[in-house]
Structures are given as C-alpha cells and as structure tokens.
Amino acid sequence: MSEPRRLCDYENSSYRTDFWEGQGREYEDRAERLALRRLLPPAGRRLVDVGAGFGRLSDFYEGYEQVVLLDYSTSLLRQAQERLGRDPRLAYVAANFYAMPFAAGTFDAAMMVRVMHHVEDVPAFLGQMGHILAGGGSFVVEFASKRHLKSILRWALGRQRWSPFDPEPYEFVEMNFDFHPAWMRARLAEAAFHVKQCRTVSHFRLPLLKRLVPAGALAALDGLLQPTGAWWQLTPSVFCRAVLDGPPAPATEELVFRCPACGSSPLRQAAEAMACDKCGRRWPIEDGIYNFKVE
Secondary structure (H helix, E strand, O other): OOOOOOOOOOOOOOHHHHHHOOOOOHHHHHHHHHHHHHHOOOOEEEEEEEOOOOOOOHHHHOOEEEEEEEEOOHHHHHHHHHHHOOOOOEEEEEOOOOOOOEOOOOEEEEEEOOOHHHOOOHHHHHHHHHHHEEEEEEEEEEEEEOOOHHHHHHHHOOOOOOOOOOOOOEEEEOOEEEEOHHHHHHHHHHOOEEEEEEEEEOOOOOHHHHHHOOHHHHHHHHHHHHHHHHOOOOOOEEEEEEEEOOOOOOOOOOOOEOOOOOOOOOOEEEOOEEEOOOOOOEEEEEOOEEEOOOO
C-alpha cells in the first residue's frame, strides 16, 4: 500500500496574526494583488479560491455569481466566515485538495496563492483541478520559485548546497517546496493546462528595502517589473494564468458536490449533511461550513 500524501494542516493556527497582520508584509500583499488584478478574470459564474484561509483575497470575489472558499482548516474558514459573513454567494468548504468534493466542470475560474509550496504531489493535485474546471476555465496559480536571484547568488558563492537550476522540487523545510519554473510549466502542460501569462512578483523582498521604502511605492515598482515574467522568472514568487485545454464550456448551473470517498455525484442534501447514496457516507454541514475532510 502506498504512503498517504502528506498535508500541511493549519487547523487552530494563528496564521492570520502570526504571518500577515502587523508582520511587515504589506509590500508582498500589495504586490500579489497587483498580479492577481492582471491575471484573474474579473467576472464569471463560479470561482474557487483554493487555500482561501481567512479570506485575505476576498476583494477578488466581487465579479463572480458564486465563490467557494476551500481550505483544509475549518478554523481558518471560520475566520473567513466571521470576516465575510454568510452571504449566500459564498460557500465555505473544508476539504483535502487531493480529493476535491466537486463535480466535473463546476467552476469557470480558480485561484491559488501561497498554497502550492505545500503541495507534495503536484501532478495529483493538478489532476483534481483539471476535473473541477470547465473547458477553457482559468487557473491563476502562484508558486515559490527555486530559481531566483538570491538563490542563484548564494549557490554561485558556495553558500547553498542545492542548485537553483536543478529542475526537481526542493523541500527546504518539512512540507515547504520550491519549484523550478520550467518544471511547473511542464506539470501544468501534462494536466492539460496551457500557460497564457506569467508575472514575476516580490522583486524587492529584502528586509532593508522594506524598511527604507514605503510599501505602496515598493509594490508600485514591483508592478512595473512584473510583466518581465513573460521572458524570465528570477523572483521568489511567480504567478501564472493557465487555461484548461478543450472546447470552452460554461460552469455547471449550480454548485454540484461529489463524494470524495467514492467519486459519486451529485450528493443529496440531508439534515445538516451532504449524503452519498452510492457509498452511504454523510459529510456534515457544521454551522455553514461543508466538512469533506477525509481522515
């Protein structure tokens, strides 16, 4: 029997306050928003934010008829629910991204920021994304790049043992991976995703610069350089917009769930649960959060 894929679980973590709020990452936050505005379609039927966490990027939900916030951590989704409310346009779903609880073609757009570096089995994950997106759907994904200028310099000076030019992913700490841009593009292509645009982000992720230059000005400069991602990717963060191959098709009329245990769809809504008539599993709805976590 093969080993189960490892997951990075942020359950009951203080990620929001320990990493973002008051932690000096205003520049990174603004630079990432600039990239998303250029890459994510502004409107559509249904968007899924994979690894939505506490809903940091909820500003980008407005043009969509329905938005699914997907995360493995129910506690982070609860924070998102407290921030964004119980708008019927929003669905909060706790699930393993290797077992997406959605029927084929449910979404016409997807976004995933600061999550790919926790994905151990990228091909398996991208297979799931290819299933839930409709033909021609857009997937905007950010990944941590191993081939950035600081890494290249450290390697050239002998201060880093691993090569930034080695195409294989590098696990720099447990369940945190850096990826070579060409390797990531190849995996997307294997999963039938065609990369349309790339933007390089966080050109100035240096503590001294962040102390000396206001975050807004630094992010504006970053925005001017982001289009160079079309030719080279030498920053620690890379954003891509990939489109699923195949004839363009609309997303499903309704949000359709499938059973992550047996793959059957649609699920039937029962009292406080989504029920699978094929395998008999029941997936609870806990105060507005659909819980599909497979333990």
